Amino acid sequence: MTDIDLSDDLALDAYSRTVSAVAEAVGPAVCALSVEGQGGGSGVVLAPDGLVVTNAHVVGDARAATARFLDGRESAAQVVGRDPDTDLAVLRTGATGLASARLGDSARLRQGQIAVAIGAPFGFQATVTAGVVSALGRTLASRSGRGIEDVIQTDAALNPGNSGGALADSGGAVIGVNTAVIRGAQGICFAVASNTVAFVVGQLLRFGSVRRGWIGVAAGTVALPRRVADAAGSAQRSAVMVQSVQEGSPAVAAGLRAGDILLSLDGAALTGPDALMRGLASTAIGRALALRLIRGGRFVEAEVVPGERAARAA
Numbered sequence: 001m002t003d004i005d006l007s008d009d010l011a012l013d014a015y016s017r018t019v020s021a022v023a024e025a026v027g028p029a030v031c032a033l034s035v036e037g038q039g040g041g042s043g044v045v046l047a048p049d050g051l052v053v054t055n056a057h058v059v060g061d062a063r064a065a066t067a068r069f070l071d072g073r074e075s076a077a078q079v080v081g082r083d084p085d086t087d088l089a090v091l092r093t094g095a096t097g098l099a100s101a102r103l104g105d106s107a108r109l110r111q112g113q114i115a116v117a118i119g120a121p122f123g124f125q126a127t128v129t130a131g132v133v134s135a136l137g138r139t140l141a142s143r144s145g146r147g148i149e150d151v152i153q154t155d156a157a158l159n160p161g162n163s164g165g166a167l168a169d170s171g172g173a174v175i176g177v178n179t180a181v182i183r184g185a186q187g188i189c190f191a192v193a194s195n196t197v198a199f200v201v202g203q204l205l206r207f208g209s210v211r212r213g214w215i216g217v218a219a220g221t222v223a224l225p226r227r228v229a230d231a232a233g234s235a236q237r238s239a240v241m242v243q244s245v246q247e248g249s250p251a252v253a254a255g256l257r258a259g260d261i262l263l264s265l266d267g268a269a270l271t272g273p274d275a276l277m278r279g280l281a282s283t284a285i286g287r288a289l290a291l292r293l294i295r296g297g298r299f300v301e302a303e304v305v306p307g308e309r310a311a312r313a314a
Contacts, residue, residue, distance in 0.1 A: 028099035042119035042165030050093035054164030081204030104173030119165025131156035155187035213280035213306030216249020
């Protein structure tokens with residue numbers, strides 16, 4: 001009988017090498033968080049000077065937490081700001097010279113690609129699970145009662161304590177911050193998309209909160225056929241599908257309807273709900289913005305005046 005060669009190169013197949021490489025690259029940038037009275041969770045270091053992103057529900061109303069890093073260090077972390085509407089929070093630790101992760105572009109994700117989750121479920125730090133991107137453009141109810149749009153669905157296993165941890169792609173970029181699971185289901189887990197994370201982190205660092213424009217639509221991402229994009233004079237390959245319109249909203253005043261496909265806002269391409277969110281930044285509030293859309297196979301021009309989105313659910 002011939003012995004099997006179990007050398008590292010042969011024992012690890014391509015998939016295993018990919019997951020291992022992601023774990024080595026991203027794992028050191030994921031910390032465990034302990035919050036007095038709240039329990040704990042995970043966080044992702046975004047800068048070597050101690051900037052950490054996590055879920056808002058991990059820190060709750062606390063002003064501080066304790067962060068434990070993979071290199072063995074422990075540091076107090078102050079809450080810089082939180083955004084319950086996207087279940088994200090930013091902390092600043094006292095530690096420096098930390099391993100940090102880079103945010104990827106979630107608009108480039110494709111269903112079925114590898115997704116690697118790293119966190120501290122049940123306090124077990126540096127736990128790695130792997131799966132795929134199961135779906136894109138989901139809407140998930142936040143704890144504030146509002147919908148988090150453009151959420152990533154994955155079957156990479158998540159457990160209590162994974163909240164706030166990293167969901168990474170095969171290149172080692174963080175494509176989402178893990179936020180929730182469907183209890184009783186198997187392999188239905190969710191992460192806040194990295195483009196949403198980048199926007200919210202920037203707002204929290206600058207203002208301590210997120211001031212948003214609001215037009216009153218629930219939306220998802222829809223693929224845009226090349227012939228349609230060409231007809232629109234655009235290179236974009238996706239757009240925003242209006243799923244529902246809130247009564248009495250600026251969207252109603254603008255004549256928007258469920259089923260409308262939004263192509264651009266104020267001249268900027270709308271490739272997904274994250275792009276719409278960026279277009280509804282604080283500078284958009286009260287301004288008349290040109291909106292280009294497709295309705296019933298025809299291009300339509302409209303105008304919408306965003307209001308200011310309330311900080312808390314009504």
